[in-house]
């Protein structure tokens with residue numbers, strides 16, 4: 259039996275059930291399944307929430323990366339630098355768009371791209387950087403933008419885990435040329451299916467991205483280019499419109515439970531606890547600790563009915579799909595170490611203090627054993 263689930267999306271639904279049910283039935287009543295008022299409303303509200311001029315919705319956060327890269331004009335063989343620790347979307351879309359992925363190790367404190375190593379990886383074939391605000395912790399956007407400016411590179415911020423995170427008081431997604439978001443159900447803002455968006459302050463780029471995502475033409479018969487079909491559907495948009503006003507409150511709850519873990523687990527002598535950098539507002543998409551005996555702790559918690567996960571058990575350069583690249587552990591020591599030691603504990607806005615205490619107590623029990 260699971261006493262503490264890793265996440266509880268049903269609990270979230272119960273807390274806003276009437277609004278969600280009404281929103282879904284209003285889409286059905288108006289048959290606005292594709293585009294329509296709910297999608298327009300979400301694009302406008304989400305751009306406002308982040309503080310960007312434009313939001314182009316699409317089918318998921320992976321398409322968002324692909325659409326942004328194509329619209330920024332990536333050419334065959336162009337190099338794009340991405341962090342060695344992320345979800346595979348960040349690297350696979352570079353290849354899909356015709357580019358060449360170049361992996362960069364991460365900083366061991368923020369777990370985001372290491373900016374000193376990043377500067378050394380820029381070549382005359384580099385066209386862009388995709389920093390990932392991993393786990394909800396912002397990447398060092400000041401340094402990244404400096405490197406990008408001095409080398410004329412574009413920057414796409416992968417914000418899939420970082421809705422409303424801030425770096426030096428500025429919301430992430432507003433630093434680079436464009437920023438991509440995922441509304442996969444388990445993300446900090448989640449739909450009830452797949453959904454994604456790209457935001458930008460560049461109006462021309464927004465128009466090109468919208469066009470590419472909609473078969474290369476915004477009106478029938480007007481296909482200046484070939485595109486793809488990547489749409490946010492009406493039901494998902496209506497659900498996101500209900501959830502968006504709750505995002506700040508849910509983020510505050512994540513921050514509350516993360517701080518509470520940091521306080522209550524402080525006595526542990528086997529765990530490395532996550533930290534929020536001085537310039538960072540962390541939104542805790544996940545709360546991950548590191549320990550040398552990760553598998554034993556995970557098995558112990560599992561027996562206690564506490565669900566955990568590993569984000570991620572393998573750094574990107576070592577996935578089987580990149581095996582021909584000949585990457586070695588010495589090239590990415592921090593990403594490799596993280597993949598061996600990281601364990602994600604349950605943390606979600608609707609969790610109870612009782613559940614939270616159970617996790618903490620079980621960890622101490624494991625430690626004293």
Ligand SMILES: *Cc1c(COP(=O)(O)O)cnc(C)c1O
Pocket residue numbers: 318319320321344345347348390416418419439440441442452453454
């Ligand atoms: C979830 C995620 C994505 C992809 O989002 P989907 O909506 O699942 O396609 C991209 N990058 C990162 C870092 C993610 O966590």
